[in-house]
Amino acid sequence: MKKWLTAIILLFVAGALTACGGTESKESGSEKTTATEETKEIKIGATAGPYSDMLNKAIKPGLEDKGYKVEIVEFSDYIQPNKALNNDDIQANLFQHTIYLENFAKENNMELTALISVPTAPMGIYSNTYKSLDDVKDGATVTIPNDPTNGARALNTLEDEGLIKLDPNANPLTVSEKDIKENKKNLKFQPIEAGQLPRSVESADLAAVPGNFALAAKMDLLSALALENMLDQYRNVVAVTTVNKDSQLAKDIKEVVESDEFEKIIDEQFKGFGKPDWMK
Structure with missing residues (x-):
């Protein structure tokens, strides 16, 4: 009987120690979570x-x-x-x-x-042909982005610089070539992929290049003949x-x-x- 009693007591003590160990592990995990939260990673x-x-x-x-x-x-x-x-x-x-x-x-x-x-980084009007937009000749070629959002930005910028006039009733966020009401210099628009616009500075008279593509091509934003008056x-x-x-x-x-x-x-x-x- 004494041997059985001793064995039962030992089992009870071992179980209690295991339970305590489990509690400590759980509390340690809790402390770790708190520490992570405090570092605000x-x-x-x-x-x-x-x-x-x-x-x-x-x-x-x-x-x-x-x-x-x-x-x-x-x-x-x-x-x-x-x-x-x-x-x-x-x-x-x-x-x-x-x-x-x-x-x-x-x-x-x-x-x-x-x-x-x-x-x-704003869209810019770049040129290797002209040093000023005042010098742009009749029939000059202009490359613009072929996606609607950036295309609208290019046309708004050209209007701000007095090169074209857009329909005043058109939404400035969605204007396109069909909204051009006045083009005194008979500019010829060439819509192309935005990523190709930096290269087009070499071939076109003017190129409307979005800022992120200009920077990716190592272009200096301040070298643009005009920078976009960007809508927020x-x-x-x-x-x-x-x-x-x-x-x-x-x-x-x-x-x-x-x-x-x-x-x-x-x-x-x-x-x-x-x-x-x-x-x-």
Whole structure:
């Protein structure tokens, strides 16, 4: 009987110790979760190029000052950054303008929100033929983007520079060649893929090149004969999921972008970028 009693007591003690060990392991895991939350580890996506640079130089440092550990994730296309955001693989992204964001979200049934617009590389009118738009001759060729959104931007810019007149009743976001009401210099338009526009400077008299493609081709924005007076809908935005638009992270991102330090870095390192209305 004594042997049986001893065995039962030993089993009871062993069970109690195991239970205690399980509790300690669970508590350790809980402490680890809390520690991770305290470091505020986040990922922000961007396409490689100027907006990845903007995140690294002008936004990441400000967030790190607020206690975040920030990883910048670069993408090579305009589809994956929104998919990653929607899947919570990243917590924000910066690469697209409002029109693209809204259309993409609608077409893919995603709840994404533009948090704040940032300075954006504008479309420029470039030429190796002319040194001034005042010198443009009758019948000059002009290459413009063949997609509707960037095509409209090109025509609006040409109108702002007095080279054409568009139908005043047309929506500036959707204008096309059919909306041209006056073309005194008989400009000949050649719509081509946006990615080919930097090359077209060599062959056309004028080329309307979107800022991101100009920078990718190592073109100097300030060498353009004219830069776009960009509508805010075309300025790039920091996007988040709609459910997180009022989160602390969203508030902190806005605070960083609205800071004097952010604008100082833009002025020093992103020359030629057009500022959104809220910064003016």
